[in-house]
Amino acid sequence: MMEMIIPEIYTRFYCKAGDCQHSCCKESWEIDVDADTADYYFQVTGELGKLLKENIGQNKEGYHIKENSAGKCPFLRKDGLCRLVAELGEDSLCDICALHPRFYEVMADKDLELGGVGLCCERTCELLLENKEPLQFCFDEAEDRLFTFEELLEKLGIILKKEELRFKPNIEKEYVQWVLSCLGKTEPLDDQWTTHIMDLQNRVDEVRAKLTSATSTAPWALFDKIYQYILYRQLEKSAKVSARVLVVYAHLNTEFVLLDSLITGDLPEALRRWSGQIEYDTDNVDMLLGISHDHGI
Numbered sequence: 131m132m133e134m135i136i137p138e139i140y141t142r143f144y145c146k147a148g149d150c151q152h153s154c155c156k157e158s159w160e161i162d163v164d165a166d167t168a169d170y171y172f173q174v175t176g177e178l179g180k181l182l183k184e185n186i187g188q189n190k191e192g193y194h195i196k197e198n199s200a201g202k203c204p205f206l207r208k209d210g211l212c213r214l215v216a217e218l219g220e221d222s223l224c225d226i227c228a229l230h231p232r233f234y235e236v237m238a239d240k241d242l243e244l245g246g247v248g249l250c251c252e253r254t255c256e257l258l259l260e261n262k263e264p265l266q267f268c269f270d271e272a273e274d275r276l277f278t279f280e281e282l283l284e285k286l287g288i289i290l291k292k293e294e295l296r297f298k299p300n301i302e303k304e305y306v307q308w309v310l311s312c313l314g315k316t317e318p319l320d321d322q323w324t325t326h327i328m329d330l331q332n333r334v335d336e337v338r339a340k341l342t343s344a345t346s347t348a349p350w351a352l353f354d355k356i357y358q359y360i361l362y363r364q365l366e367k368s369a370k371v372s373a374r375v376l377v378v379y380a381h382l383n384t385e386f387v388l389l390d391s392l393i394t395g396d397l398p399e400a401l402r403r404w405s406g407q408i409e410y411d412t413d414n415v416d417m418l419l420g421i422s423h424d425h426g427i
């Protein structure tokens with residue numbers, strides 16, 4: 131049986147539901163609904179059944195939940211809870227809603243699966259940043275066999291230099307400008323992202339001054355964790371993409387989260403926002419990996 135590796139934080143994840151400030155149900159994402167769940171939804175009767183029929187769309191790719199005029203899931207209640215869970219139970223959720231923000235990537239060449247919880251989720255960011263202890267991993271949910279990121283790479287046969295295992299900020303103006311220009315080329319999730327990046331680009335001297343003064347005070351242990359977790363999520367590509375490219379990608383994105391957090395003063399939100407914009411858009415990830423490849427050679 132294929133073994134699965136997960137970060138230790140996966141074992142402690144739970145959805146904050148009504149307590150979540152940035153609920154994924156408000157994110158203007160088009161949620162695909164698997165065919166079995168769509169069939170079930172179409173058989174629901176009563177007022178909820180009517181709402182389901184009105185709000186499950188279909189196109190050539192399959193079924194999806196239509197967002198409402200405010201860009202939210204139409205089944206999100208005012209108290210932040212899901213109406214489908216409340217009235218039909220947890221098992222009524224489609225595969226995507228039931229799994230989110232968990233991810234699973236198969237490394238066929240290693241006969242392994244890498245699992246995790248995505249950083250676009252408020253709770254994942256809280257778990258990752260709750261302490262400065264090093265990131266740890268385990269097999270399945272067997273927490274008695276914890277191992278470090280370095281040990282994980284050894285198990286996967288991925289060789290990095292010692293200095294590539296940790297994050298070191300680059301304060302050169304040219305690099306800061308390059309990072310902001312790379313993020314500026316990504317397909318925006320919304321207009322706010324575009325405005326935000328332009329604002330950072332216009333304030334590059336201020337951003338760099340904050341970065342320079344932060345070098346002695348910033349919580350670098352947290353940025354090591356962010357860097358390693360960003361790298362971890364892309365390790366499944368290591369059969370096709372060199373470790374050097376993955377390192378450049380992880381550094382570029384961690385540096386962006388750092389710069390953004392220095393300006394906004396809100397590291398968890400800078401991380402969550404970045405992840406939703408980049409990690410949840412495969413075109414953006416591929417583009418940044420391409421840029422990382424060109425930069426790394």
Ligand code: SF4
Nearest residue numbers: 145146150154251253
């Ligand atoms: S963002 Fe995370 S914690 Fe918040 S509602 Fe979604 S899954 Fe739950």
